[in-house]
Amino acid sequence: MAMHIDMVNSHYSRKVYIKMIVTFLNKKTKAETFQKEYFRIFSNEAKEIPEKDYEILNTLCYAVEAYCPDPHLRDGDDIDEIELKKSAQLH
Structure with a gap:
């Protein structure tokens, strides 16, 4: 199911x-x-987000940025889908 x-x-x-x-x-x-x-x-809303929420969402943004779907392209700083879901659950 595509999400937009x-x-x-x-x-x-x-x-x-x-x-x-x-x-x-x-x-x-x-x-x-x-x-x-x-x-x-x-990226469109970052300036509008209250500071408390921004800290949480920005932390999740780091995980989203580190996500790499291709295991052959992942390096030590990248994460897979399982790790991305763990990060999303914490937020």
Whole structure:
């Protein structure tokens, strides 16, 4: 199931992130899709996110950035889908 959250009028909403994370954790979204959508939304909203939420979402952003789907391309700093899901569960 492809996920695309339309953010034409970008205004921060915690619910958008919760929905995106839950959809990923429930295996309704592929990791690559989650990665793409997370970057798209976070980069558009970063300036609008309250500091407390920003710290959490930015930490998850580091995990999203470290995700590499191809095990042959992964290096020591990269993570796989299992690790990405663990990071998403913590947030």
